[in-house]
Amino acid sequence: MSKRIFPQGFVWGAATSAYQIEGAWNADGKGESIWDRFAHTPGKVLNGDTGDVAADHYHRWPEDIALMRQIGLKAYRFSIAWTRILPQGRGRVNPAGLDFYERLVDGLLAAGITPYPTLFHWDLPQALEDEGGWSNRETAYAFAEYADVISRRLDDRIRDWTTHNEVTCASLLGYQLGIHAPGICDWYTALRAAHHLLLSHGLAVQVLRANCPAADVGFVIDPIPSEPASDSPEDYTAYRWFDGHHNRWFLDPIYGREYPADVVSEHIRRGHLPNGLDFLQPGDYDLISQPLDYLGLNYYRRGVLRAERDDLVNSVPPSHNPPPGYTEMGWEIYPDGLFNLLVHTWLTYRPRQIYITENGASFSDAPDENGRVRDERRIAYLHRHLQAAHRAVQAGVPLKGYFVWSFMDNFEWAMGYSQRFGLIWVDYASGRRLLKDSALWYRQVIETNAIPDAEVEQSKEC
Numbered sequence: 316m317s318k319r320i321f322p323q324g325f326v327w328g329a330a331t332s333a334y335q336i337e338g339a340w341n342a343d344g345k346g347e348s349i350w351d352r353f354a355h356t357p358g359k360v361l362n363g364d365t366g367d368v369a370a371d372h373y374h375r376w377p378e379d380i381a382l383m384r385q386i387g388l389k390a391y392r393f394s395i396a397w398t399r400i401l402p403q404g405r406g407r408v409n410p411a412g413l414d415f416y417e418r419l420v421d422g423l424l425a426a427g428i429t430p431y432p433t434l435f436h437w438d439l440p441q442a443l444e445d446e447g448g449w450s451n452r453e454t455a456y457a458f459a460e461y462a463d464v465i466s467r468r469l470d471d472r473i474r475d476w477t478t479h480n481e482v483t484c485a486s487l488l489g490y491q492l493g494i495h496a497p498g499i500c501d502w503y504t505a506l507r508a509a510h511h512l513l514l515s516h517g518l519a520v521q522v523l524r525a526n527c528p529a530a531d532v533g534f535v536i537d538p539i540p541s542e543p544a545s546d547s548p549e550d551y552t553a554y555r556w557f558d559g560h561h562n563r564w565f566l567d568p569i570y571g572r573e574y575p576a577d578v579v580s581e582h583i584r585r586g587h588l589p590n591g592l593d594f595l596q597p598g599d600y601d602l603i604s605q606p607l608d609y610l611g612l613n614y615y616r617r618g619v620l621r622a623e624r625d626d627l628v629n630s631v632p633p634s635h636n637p638p639p640g641y642t643e644m645g646w647e648i649y650p651d652g653l654f655n656l657l658v659h660t661w662l663t664y665r666p667r668q669i670y671i672t673e674n675g676a677s678f679s680d681a682p683d684e685n686g687r688v689r690d691e692r693r694i695a696y697l698h699r700h701l702q703a704a705h706r707a708v709q710a711g712v713p714l715k716g717y718f719v720w721s722f723m724d725n726f727e728w729a730m731g732y733s734q735r736f737g738l739i740w741v742d743y744a745s746g747r748r749l750l751k752d753s754a755l756w757y758r759q760v761i762e763t764n765a766i767p768d769a770e771v772e773q774s775k776e777c
């Protein structure tokens with residue numbers, strides 16, 4: 316099998332988010348976020364884990380940048396904690412928070428690593444949640460204020476800004492399923508939240524354009540490429556509903572369409588919108604669909620849908636001994652889904668450029684007696700997904716870069732520290748870091764700008 320070479324200048328990176336790695340949850344004037352509150356509430360996160368310390372990146376960032384250099388990362392995608400900048404969500408600015416991200420960005424630039432900051436990766440200021448959080452339209456304007464403060468400070472140094480990470484999860488997991496902060500279970504509240512998240516994106520794009528005219532601005536989302544479990548009309552209906560409320564509901568308005576009519580009708584039929592789209596105001600669609608420089612896609616798995624079930628039938632319960640073909644999250648491994656997602660999204664919405672902003676696998680392989688982490692299943696996962704990405708490039712998708720989730724092991728939301736996605740092993744008790752075999756493998760990919768020649772042996776396939 317010949318080497319698969321990626322286009323020149325392809326951006327090879329890795330990703331993290333603030334709450335998942337930083338720790339220092341109340342240090343140097345930081346305000347409380349909904350994730351601080353949620354994780355501190357007994358019963359919300361597995362094993363009572365919290366992000367209070369996490370990987371302590373807030374204090375260890377110089378060491379982390381040194382590790383990025385060892386892997387040869389060209390780019391680092393991270394998120395900014397809103398509560399470090401504006402502890403109450405709006406109003407008073409916390410200079411120590413601005414200083415932290417300035418030092419981080421300067422450190423990255425000095426190491427030759429391009430920073431890709433994301434403004435929101437789920438850690439909403441609790442003070443705003445107390446006023447209704449994303450279900451309150453005012454939160455969108457507070458977000459624009461925050462975007463203004465941080466982008467004025469970092470304006471000349473950031474070339475690539477992302478507004479949001481996965482508004483789908485922020486709204487549906489947080490306000491409808493209640494398994495993420497703020498833990499609300501109500502469809503109408505979730506749909507209002509989704510609308511205001513989309514609106515806040517549009518407002519922030521305008522702010523970023525004004526403050527950083529030379530920068531690229533994008534949006535990161537996690538559509539789940541889906542299909543019916545069979546050819547039956549009932550399974551098609553289940554698929555259409557899932558694809559509608561999970562995927563099209565978010566991407567259609569971002570790309571200048573209205574909320575999909577079939578999904579609006581179904582939400583009304585199910586009683587989710589008692590007064591229709593009453594949160595939609597004149598001009599909102601124009602605000603939401605600001606032209607973008609790139610779309611970031613996060614891909615982990617496909618969705619298979621069956622009639623009478625709203626969940627994905629191609630998952631198994633999370634386990635440290637997953638059956639073959641699944642990761643420890645219980646997610647099916649399906650690299651073709653990445654190809655399908657890239658091609659379908661490109662053909663449907665015509666984004667100018669696409670990044671894979673997250674892709675990776677949870678496997679908890681631990682260091683052996685020599686301190687080596689032989690995470691062959693992660694290597695196989697990455698290898699096969701990069702093959703799919705490469706096929707998409709050959710098919711004409713304007714794919715600009717790829718970010719592994721995650722740079723290092725971290726706090727996996729409701730699953731706490733039970734799941735490890737990192738290229739780097741983190742010993743949470745001591746904070747010690749170790750490059751896993753996958754990090755060394757990825758270094759080779761980056762160095763050669765290609766997927767290695769040798770096919771992954773069948774026995775190592777995940």
Ligand code: FCB
Nearest residue numbers: 332480481484720727728
């Ligand atoms: C994505 C999130 C990221 C991480 C991965 C596993 O949905 O953006 O923070 O939790 O899943």
